[in-house]
Amino acid sequence: MTGCIRPFFNRNWAAQAGLALIWALPPAHAQQAASAPAGTSNTLEAVKVTGQRKNGVDPSVVTAAKSKILSRNYASSCAFMSGYSAAEDDVTLAYMRDFNMLDNPSNEADRFSDLSPDGNAKTNDVGSALGNSTDTASGLEARTPGVACSGADRHFAAGRNWIARKDKSLEQAFEAYEAGNYTEARTRFEEGWRKLGYEEAAMMLGRIHLLGLGTPASTPKAIEWLREVIDARYDPVRDRLKFDPQIPDNINTRIEASLLLARIHLTGQGIQRDPVQAYRWWSKALDYGFEPAGTLLGQAHLSGIGTKVDVKPALAYLEAAGEAGDTTALYMLGQLYRHQLPKQPAGVPLDLNRAGAYFGAAAKAGHLQATYEAARMMDLGEGTAAPAPERAIVLYKDAALKGHPDAQNALATYFYRGEAVAQNFNTARQLFQAAAQRRQPDAMFNLAVMLAQGQGGAKDMAAAYAWCSLSKGLGHEQAAAALPVLAAQLTPEERARADAMLRPTPKKPS
Template identity: 85%
Template sequence: MTGCVRPFFTRSWTAPAGLAFFLAVSAAHAQQAASAPGGAPNTLDTVKVTGQRSNGSVDPSIVTAAKNKVLSRNYASSCAFMSGYSAADDDVTLAYMRDFNMLDNASNEAERFSDLSPDGNAKTQSVASGLSSPTADTASGLSAQTPGVTCSAADNRFAAGRNWIARKDKSLTQAFDAYEAGNYVEARARFEEGWKKLGYEEAALMLARIQLLGLGTPASTTKAIEWLREVVDARYDPVKDRLQFDPKHPDNINTRIEAALLLARIYLTGQGTPRAPAQAYKWWSKALDYGFEPAGTLLAQAHLSGIGTQIDVKPALAYLEAAGAAGDTKALYMLGQLYHHQLPKQPPGIPLDLNRAGAYFGAAAKAGHLEATYEAARMLDLGEGTPAPAPERAIVLYKDAALRGHADAQNALATYFYRGEAVAQNFVTARQLFQAAAQRRQPDAMFNLAVMLAQGEGGDKDMASAYAWCAISKSLGNDQAATALPVLRAKLTPEEAARAEAMLKPAPKKS
């Protein structure tokens, strides 16, 4: 091989493609499934049915009562299914508190009664002795049939009936079974049954998806929005119902958040309805209110790009910092991009700050963000935000990203092994890494692999494959490949030239 063709061993990086705003909104939580005629749709986010179920030790007929109608005196159902699990109401906790005289009085305990006898009987006398009489609510002075702030005997009966129906009802299970089997007409009927019986939010969400995608029924965005509004407009307790975001499981969301994100996507894309970015912004805000911290990152992107709101760096940074503090790795990565001035349309007002950029990339990398891992490695490699380059530390992060399939990291790590910098020289490993990156369409890796193939480094010499990879690298904009390609072409035998041509233009498959 002549000296005019040399490996292009730069640990290059590919600039981010931008905010990827539309994709960020829909990819993780409200993706549209395109279904083939007669076939099942693409996988949708799983909706898990939650609720009280018998575990063998708990009587499923027992209802835990609320003390009052916290939300509104207009809804008897405020007292139905009166509370979720609370450690303060746990039998073991209560027994402990009784033993140590920690209860002011018996009324501090949550009331429990059987849905078989909401007014109490011998079976439930010990846990229902404090219930209101059937004719009057002693605590509020209201009649049993009058809705009030305090839950009345009528509310207890309503809750008992609801609990009884819920533990007998199988409509939701049947609906999901039918949906997974591709029987969308049956699924829709069962979801509607569950909604009418008990107002399952999961049923309303799935009915919205069925209408939006036209599964077993004509597609109707209008009807889908109506079902989604049933979910997001339901009564909401900001203490009990707000999601506790878990950064280790960021996709664990509830139906209310999922509905809000789906509404945002519908209005952002204008799917079956006029495009309304301001409405998308509104529903991202709702998702954040419901406890989905990554929605703050979406709101920040909106402020940086002017989609649905005015361009304003100050709230964008505030949203990103809050989301990052809550553990959203995308927010930390984006803060790194902003302070590193990486965005194609860098917003004004954010100074170049390599120390901050490195800190944010490092925090996101530590939390497992792939792109941030590469960026943190690259900054250490180049000595950005550090007193001097730190190749040993960079290699650790490059390896982490490379093992997870990051093409730029694979190319960068390969150059270390090729040159023997900070690691022992190993042509075999370098060639394997270049090939892995080349197969992911990394132009520099394609050219570097072509050089190693042409020179027989790290494996057999293969001029035809070298020419093919060099040609593809040139087509992707690598200037070194453009210079080397004629040199390689002149060295090919007729057989090698034919084989290279076959690689670049494979014969069509026979039908």
């Protein structure tokens, strides 16, 4: 190889994509990583909810489904008390009444047994069981519509409860589904829906018809079943999801149906594409308590998908979602105020202080790309009085340990140069290799340099050529210029080994 290997540094670029090392070539700005930062797309992909179920039947799913059927708070239960709850215990309720902790004692639901829905013979409260035409609890004729439970309501609730206690259809349906027996699963889910109206059954039937599992795929049928979930009784106080940012993927059946309907209409899967309907279903998911849906609505307003481009509601949705703890919303707000989006909307001022604050909040909550962006801003001195490499290194390390290739490459730069940390070629090479294995083009090139020089480990010209070639394939200008220089230094054996690395022999089928 002619000339010496020497590093070329551009601090402004190095903070963006890492160190550029070159052979004795004219200095040039290194190319940014070929892969765009995650989350910069305006195609509404920031929040993905697949709804795929884990292998095996989760007993909690069946238990939760039955709880909704049997709960005294569920509208169709007619206030049947199916199980013990401390908050509904007679002693607890009496205590709450004594201390005026109940808004109105009349709001308390009475209790009855599915074995004697009309009353209790032991207490002479037998009502229509003795032939009375009036419900003793409500004073209403047996079939008179009203807010209170009529005799017919009680009989219906009692019968429903009796069936639910003994029903195995939902459990059997999930077992068949997980076993891949979709025809049997569909039969059992339909049975559960007919007998007790399980929302979970309707949800799974929608998925089965959408994907064509054990039956011809039919988006219209899928939509019919998903609408059954949406149209089920809903109490906005008790049934609304309490979003937990620590478990952001935790959703209920109604939200899952809303998001799936939105995806169907957005992609036009089996029907005509209708972004307006997708926007409508994201709004429903937000109404049901899924705060990340606000991020989707914000993106929709930024992109003009299903609605007009309007930065004001976009910011409002994103800020609300961010306050609720959605890290993607915080990250996007950082992008907006840093003017980092591919199609930056008008009306958002450049505000590096605010951008840094949003990236920092998202990073603190564990958002990987935001952690890297916060580190970059500190490295560049954006939103700070001066560059702060010591603080940047802490965040680079956090992101690097979690597998972020650009962060690994940037951190390797510091160890290679010995800036803000002790120089350590061995650590730098390990970090460059980790990033190179994740297709970071600058790290591929930097690793090639270290392999050719024997820095931080053994010299390996064949591996150096292979990594430099891969970097060139991803558009790295320095790698393209250096590759012929490196190729001239290879022995025939080294060239053959490099070619084998680049074109490995396919494995023979066993």
